[in-house]
Amino acid sequence: MSDLRLLEAPRRHLLSIRDLSREDVHRVLETAKGMAASIDREVKKLPTLRGRTVVNLFYEASTRTLASFELAAKRLSADTMSIRSPGSSVDKGESLKDTALTVSAYDPDVIVIRHPAIGAAELVARLTRAHVVNAGDGKHQHPTQALLDLYTMQEALGRLEGVHVAIVGDILHSRVARSLVQALELVDARATVIGPPTLLPRGVEAFGCDISTDIAAAADADVVYVLRLQRERMDAGEAFVPSLREFTALYGITPERVRPGQVVMHPGPMNRGVEIDPRVADSTAALVTDQVRSGLVVRMAVLYDLLTVAVPAPAPVAVEVG
Amino acid sequence: MTLFVRNGRSDSLTLEGRVVAPVQGIDECLRITIEEGLITRIEPTGSSRPVLAPAFVDPHVHLRTPGREDEETIRSGTEAAAAGGYCAILAMPNTDPVVDTAAVLEALVERAREEAVIPTGFMAAISKGQRGDELTEMAELAARGAAAFTDDGHPVVSGGFMRRALQYSGLTGRRLAVHCEDLALSRGGHAHEGSVSAELGLGGYPSVAESVMVERDLALAAFEERPLHVMHVSAQESVVALHAAQAAGVRATGEVTPHHLCLTDEAVRSLDANVKMNPPLRAEEDRQALISALRDGTIGAVATDHAPHALHEKEVPFEEAPFGVTGLETAFSALYTHLVLPGVLGLETVLERMSAGPARALGLDEPRIEVGARANLVALDLDAEWRVTEDGFRSRSRNSWLLGQTLRGRVVRTIADGREVFAA
Numbered sequence: 001m002s003d004l005r006l007l008e009a010p011r012r013h014l015l016s017i018r019d020l021s022r023e024d025v026h027r028v029l030e031t032a033k034g035m036a037a038s039i040d041r042e043v044k045k046l047p048t049l050r051g052r053t054v055v056n057l058f059y060e061a062s063t064r065t066l067a068s069f070e071l072a073a074k075r076l077s078a079d080t081m082s083i084r085s086p087g088s089s090v091d092k093g094e095s096l097k098d099t100a101l102t103v104s105a106y107d108p109d110v111i112v113i114r115h116p117a118i119g120a121a122e123l124v125a126r127l128t129r130a131h132v133v134n135a136g137d138g139k140h141q142h143p144t145q146a147l148l149d150l151y152t153m154q155e156a157l158g159r160l161e162g163v164h165v166a167i168v169g170d171i172l173h174s175r176v177a178r179s180l181v182q183a184l185e186l187v188d189a190r191a192t193v194i195g196p197p198t199l200l201p202r203g204v205e206a207f208g209c210d211i212s213t214d215i216a217a218a219a220d221a222d223v224v225y226v227l228r229l230q231r232e233r234m235d236a237g238e239a240f241v242p243s244l245r246e247f248t249a250l251y252g253i254t255p256e257r258v259r260p261g262q263v264v265m266h267p268g269p270m271n272r273g274v275e276i277d278p279r280v281a282d283s284t285a286a287l288v289t290d291q292v293r294s295g296l297v298v299r300m301a302v303l304y305d306l307l308t309v310a311v312p313a314p315a316p317v318a319v320e321v322g
Numbered sequence: 323m324t325l326f327v328r329n330g331r332s333d334s335l336t337l338e339g340r341v342v343a344p345v346q347g348i349d350e351c352l353r354i355t356i357e358e359g360l361i362t363r364i365e366p367t368g369s370s371r372p373v374l375a376p377a378f379v380d381p382h383v384h385l386r387t388p389g390r391e392d393e394e395t396i397r398s399g400t401e402a403a404a405a406g407g408y409c410a411i412l413a414m415p416n417t418d419p420v421v422d423t424a425a426v427l428e429a430l431v432e433r434a435r436e437e438a439v440i441p442t443g444f445m446a447a448i449s450k451g452q453r454g455d456e457l458t459e460m461a462e463l464a465a466r467g468a469a470a471f472t473d474d475g476h477p478v479v480s481g482g483f484m485r486r487a488l489q490y491s492g493l494t495g496r497r498l499a500v501h502c503e504d505l506a507l508s509r510g511g512h513a514h515e516g517s518v519s520a521e522l523g524l525g526g527y528p529s530v531a532e533s534v535m536v537e538r539d540l541a542l543a544a545f546e547e548r549p550l551h552v553m554h555v556s557a558q559e560s561v562v563a564l565h566a567a568q569a570a571g572v573r574a575t576g577e578v579t580p581h582h583l584c585l586t587d588e589a590v591r592s593l594d595a596n597v598k599m600n601p602p603l604r605a606e607e608d609r610q611a612l613i614s615a616l617r618d619g620t621i622g623a624v625a626t627d628h629a630p631h632a633l634h635e636k637e638v639p640f641e642e643a644p645f646g647v648t649g650l651e652t653a654f655s656a657l658y659t660h661l662v663l664p665g666v667l668g669l670e671t672v673l674e675r676m677s678a679g680p681a682r683a684l685g686l687d688e689p690r691i692e693v694g695a696r697a698n699l700v701a702l703d704l705d706a707e708w709r710v711t712e713d714g715f716r717s718r719s720r721n722s723w724l725l726g727q728t729l730r731g732r733v734v735r736t737i738a739d740g741r742e743v744f745a746a
Binding site (some may be wrong): 095096097115117118119122124137138139140141173174175178201203204205206207255305 | 469512516517519520521522523524525526528591592595634637638639640641642643712
């Protein structure tokens with residue numbers, strides 16, 4: 001096993017936005033555009049990945065992400081199989097390692113994994129010879145979400161460079177915020193994260209973006225990106241805000257808080273009336289369904305890119321030693 | 323008597339090389355003759371290799387016995403310690419069952435007399451079941467050989483209970499060693515709270531979760547005029563508190579691990595479960611404060627906090643992995659490679675803080691190189707280069723943060739209590 005690893009070039013994975021270069025991002029977005037043209041045809045299927053296998057390994061509830069990856073693989077004619085587990089690997093008895101090895105025995109080309117624990121995708125990547133795509137690991141990363149958000153912004157605004165995105169809400173618990181801030185930096189867009197002090201992580205300055213606790217900081221943004229309160233990621237008994245009512249009063253996106261010309265995005269699922277006013281969610285400014293459509297073409301592009309584009313793998317993260 | 327070892331022969335042998343014994347002010351080329359376990363003659367020689375030093379003392383080892391002998395036994399743990407140059411170690415009581423009664427302690431002492439390759443001491447718990455609410459029978463435990471008292475693995479949550487433990491332990495002549503962690507502040511924490519945890523999304527375990535407890539426990543030790551040993555110090559705020567307490571006359575000592583001296587939370591970016599420890603790897607400012615404290619003696623002891631874990635327990639996503647790494651077999655080489663060779667710490671400082679320093683902090687005999695003393699010596703080949711590999715450990719576990727690294731400087735021979743216990 002270890003001998004094989006030495007002989008083969010390391011596989012490319014998409015575990016984090018940090019795995020991507022500026023060129024990678026632009027290439028994937030360009031490919032996604034081509035995919036979009038293809039799905040407007042009457043026959044939506046492309047033969048590109050015929051004979052390839054994509055396994056979706058989902059340890060966390062997901063509607064849009066799993067559906068989107070399944071459909072993306074099918075539209076490219078890949079064989080696809082989805083394994084869902086209600087709880088974590090631990091609850092189920094079998095370790096993630098054993099599940100990953102079991103799945104790998106079928107020689108899949110890609111394993112897409114969603115898991116509630118940070119580091120799950122990295123672990124699977126170390127254990128398998130397949131390309132691994134991180135479809136969300138705890139509060140860490142959700143790179144395809146960030147890519148589909150970039151794609152959506154580019155389609156709506158005609159550009160990415162210089163675009164200002166205000167990310168509003170529960171930054172602390174959001175893998176979407178972490179991935180998106182890094183992705184925006186790669187395309188020379190600007191980000192401001194906005195939320196109550198208890199939901200901004202200590203050390204958030206390292207994100208390299210603007211930070212505010214005042215919703216007014218969203219006023220001059222081109223995009224207002226709304227995050228829901230991740231109540232399932234908050235430990236029982238830990239209240240980060242005194243009430244949903246006060247959170248909504250301070251940070252909820254109401255029609256009054258949306259300037260003409262601004263667009264509003266949300267990764268879903270939305271809590272209407274909490275972080276986003278239903279009138280905003282249903283307005284023409286909201287790009288929520290565009291994001292879902294983008295999700296399909298961007299995930300097609302990611303699968304295509306991993307399986308057909310020869311790019312040297314990035315160097316593994318070195319352990320820093322003083 | 324607080325150290326126990328397998329009964330057996332005492333060796334007669336001769337060693338020569340560059341003897342570095344910082345406490346005794348020796349740094350010269352000498353031949354040491356050992357007869358029946360005692361140093362009988364020390365005389366000049368021409369040979370300068372290897373380096374010979376007083377053997378090491380580790381005040382903080384998890385031998386996982388009783389309860390998790392799959393991870394470590396007294397035999398495997400002491401063999402690992404011997405390979406790391408140690409002549410004495412102290413084992414932590416957070417086993418299953420906890421070492422909180424004379425019966426459990428006596429069974430361990432008996433096993434140590436059968437299995438321990440080097441002298442081994444056992445700390446007993448401060449509180450029954452390490453639950454933090456009822457004192458153990460400290461007087462009896464001390465009489466049966468408990469080396470010190472600690473609830474390591476857990477903090478003593480209640481200030482009132484900690485105060486009572488400080489008072490009562492005065493009966494025993496043994497000190498308390500504390501794991502300082504405010505559980506309400508560290509809850510949900512998997513890494514140092516800072517820019518790295520913010521970016522990775524890992525739950526934060528802030529420095530202040532340690533330092534507020536260090537400050538509380540030092541204040542209580544001052545109030546009760548009792549000595550206190552602060553275990554695995556990781557945060558610069560804790561160093562400041564320790565220094566202030568010592569300046570105010572408190573008999574406070576501290577220990578620091580090789581991993582906190584060599585790594586920062588930047589290493590956590592790998593999401594490798596072998597860089598997950600409690601307390602967590604902290605920021606560069608903390609690491610620098612720890613190095614300075616070790617240099618100036620505020621922290622007088624290096625402790626490995628050797629924490630073996632079964633392979634399958636660490637082969638999980640970072641967030642699900644237990645805390646802890648092994649360290650007995652790599653401590654000297656890690657410090658030599660990462661701190662001595664780059665000129666950050668002197669060889670003498672590292673040798674003193676791995677031997678006399680920890681012995682003093684826990685009230686054990688300091689290993690000395692002098693005629694009439696029991697031989698406790700380590701031979702070090704400073705030019706040796708070796709790679710840390712999974713199959714190279716004597717420990718039953720291999721959850722080392724150094725796997726795959728090439729280190730300089732290697733323990734080549736260990737004499738513990740007059741017996742050769744390791745030869746490369």
